[in-house]
Amino acid sequence: MTAFAELMAFQRETEALGQIAGRLGWDQETMMPRGAAPQRGEEMSAMEAVLHARRSDPRIAEWLEVAEATDAVEQAYLREIRRSYERTCKVPADLAKTLARVTSEAQGRWAQARADEDVATFVPVLKEVVALKREEGQALSDADGDVYDAMVQDYEKGTTAAEIAQLFDALRPGLVDLRGRVLEKPQAKGVRGHFDAEKQLQLTEKLAQSFGYQMDHGRIDKAVHPFCSGGGLDVRITTRTSDDDPFNCIYSTIHETGHACYEQNIDKAYLLTPLGSGVSMGVHESQSRIYENQLGRSRAYTGWLFEQMRARFGDFGIDTPEAFYAAVNAVHKGYIRTEADELQYNLHVMLRFDLERALMQSDLEVEDLEAAWNDRFEADFGYAVDKPSNGVLQDVHWSVGLFGYFPTYSLGNVYAGCLYQALRRDVPMLEQDLANGKTSGATSWLKNNLQQHGGLRMPVDTIAHATGEEPNHLPLMTYLEQKFSELYDL
């Protein structure tokens, strides 16, 4: 056996064990009996210890030294194995353990502080988290590197914070302006009535399959938060229902279907290899977003969906496809990122990006975080935050140490804009198909040009390969400007 083959065999077992850890997470959110939590904690940490030992196994360094790649795919395998190995070895084991312990405590404190609307009780533990993350960032970045940049690599490898800032700075003025003009107009009419949960679930299963989700390699279950989990031949999604808001179930399912189809459509030659899953959080989000927004909330598709809804729920207060399209794309004032519409969502993200970057670069301290949040929110949204649970305490991310993750949400939207522009160029029948509930033209294009390649190329190159040009903010801005100008008669 060559060193390359030995390394790949070792890696394959690690990938298989990683899949198991992922499935345990799925089980915890969907099936696990409540009282099993303490035992599950021990199981997960035993599994993490096994994975950490494998990912930092010194034999990897030995194999990497002599392994020879004979083509671009093998080069990519080695590139990813090297990246993961070096990343794992850079963070001292003690620091990793302390971080796990402190973030676990901080998550509880955050939930309590949010319930109590009491930022002050959360500040001390968040200070600890921030200090540890800065330390981790220093360990990860080379001596003179940027701490926050090093963190972004965990979620969007090859992209720098400066590049992201440039992109966001170009996007933000246009978004603030468009949002202001839309909100001066009368609001769209919403749905009303009671939407049977079972019927919602049946409809969303149909929708997921209409987007190409393969049920023989997946399943849909209910969970508190919708998510997508797993990879390769076993990619599961979850959803939730709300009796008076069917769009919650429908669009979160289509969103997760985008994630799931990406995983399901990766070339099976990459199964259980370092290229066998979505290349980055940003590119992953581009898939979930294009399924959800550019396709799922399009005039064409919502026209078809309107008929599906009428057939299942009868009269729900909306009489025409046009009014339904407006309801699906309604723009409201609000404080909460996860409830934000397509137009305002990125403003929520950019706020977080700037604040967390400043925190990591020690340009902002935790004590000043709430004020900084509130100032920025009022500047972008035009009204003040009314309570911490609608402001700085709304997201779990910082409490669990996720710094560098937020910007990938908006990168995903920017990438989705680029992909949609190329898709319209290459698939002339797109709107006609969507108007009949047919997504295969779009999903085949995405599979062929992006999804099947898995982690072969770096994130930006993945988008550029699919669209033929470097990703930039213009296609998204143009798409939003056109869509909402027309919808709101600007």
Place this chain on the structure above:
Amino acid sequence: MTAFAELMAFQRETEALGQIAGRLGWDQETMMPRGAAPQRGEEMSAMEAVLHARRSDPRIAEWLEVAEATDAVEQAYLREIRRSYERTCKVPADLAKTLARVTSEAQGRWAQARADEDVATFVPVLKEVVALKREEGQALSDADGDVYDAMVQDYEKGTTAAEIAQLFDALRPGLVDLRGRVLEKPQAKGVRGHFDAEKQLQLTEKLAQSFGYQMDHGRIDKAVHPFCSGGGLDVRITTRTSDDDPFNCIYSTIHETGHACYEQNIDKAYLLTPLGSGVSMGVHESQSRIYENQLGRSRAYTGWLFEQMRARFGDFGIDTPEAFYAAVNAVHKGYIRTEADELQYNLHVMLRFDLERALMQSDLEVEDLEAAWNDRFEADFGYAVDKPSNGVLQDVHWSVGLFGYFPTYSLGNVYAGCLYQALRRDVPMLEQDLANGKTSGATSWLKNNLQQHGGLRMPVDTIAHATGEEPNHLPLMTYLEQKFSELYDL
């Protein structure tokens, strides 16, 4: 940290990983999408490799050499860790791998041969399995040890094949005789009608809880075969329904509830230790059997169950509690072990025990197995096997290398007999309680006298501790003789 503490910490992680492997098995039978099977195979084998490496880790030998136990519980921990370690090290890794490969192939061949009613196509691969198992048995037994005895240790440690044979030889004539007398009598009337699957599941969940199954540490799902899986704080069971036979669902659920309550009721001080699960297959089966038969099929309990059934299913062709008791305990002719009643079940098991023991001791060859099966069946049951799927091809066990497992089914019944005798002695209100659907007197006795102790004592000592005397065949024989004499008016 002392050597003892280090060893226990290492063992605890291994136990946690073992729980994960078990939950993967559960997922495979209940939740896994069909198309995920090939990937799951790799995941399972990666997990098995991790577990094998830990169980044969040379540090265990070093720890064991110097670890000191300070009480009986710690002695038992060390006893079990030593047993497992020595067992794992005795079997050469190559042999274990070959066995895994050949049994995996043999299982497929067995399923095909059974479908085709063609023993001849199964013989060659079964010969391979038997040869490998004999080799494994030689590796496990010390040079002059008994190959089959060594195998029994995997399922019923501390018990020899000779002891089992003595027990079975004492039981068999009485069973053959009682069975003959019962089958001369008119058969009990069966149920008729259509039994709604959803209602069956609701009823069985109620029954499981009535036997003390804790739903906050477990769950009930549908699967092709009923089973119990997991341990500690997460013990799950499965069941199945048949539209025209509600007893299938009811009694397989009560059976699995017995297994599950044993696991759930083990002292939490033993969680994730070598004493934290049921001590042996035989003792486990004693719990499932006493819940299912001595309690669940008793006149008292079936009287209560009859009312539960009537309330849910209306008229199902049986008018009195007495007729219902007879239907639940009907004795029919049949070929299949898994469908056999309480009276005939052990005859099926003893047949297998004698044949597999002869196979392992090279007193019988695979070519002669079918004839030996058919001769023995006719001798015990009085009629000839009509086709291989009703005879030598009916069970999966031998194809997957399970030799030494079968006798634990009947050991369980013998132990259940002993426990029931003691239970009646110690819980005078037993029948009155059961007649009201109350099992807490019985289940508390089982928990206090047996279940809570987990793997503290060896299997025979576990039963002796609970009952106050060495286990023997007489209580079971007396119980069956009384029950069926009265039922069939012998």
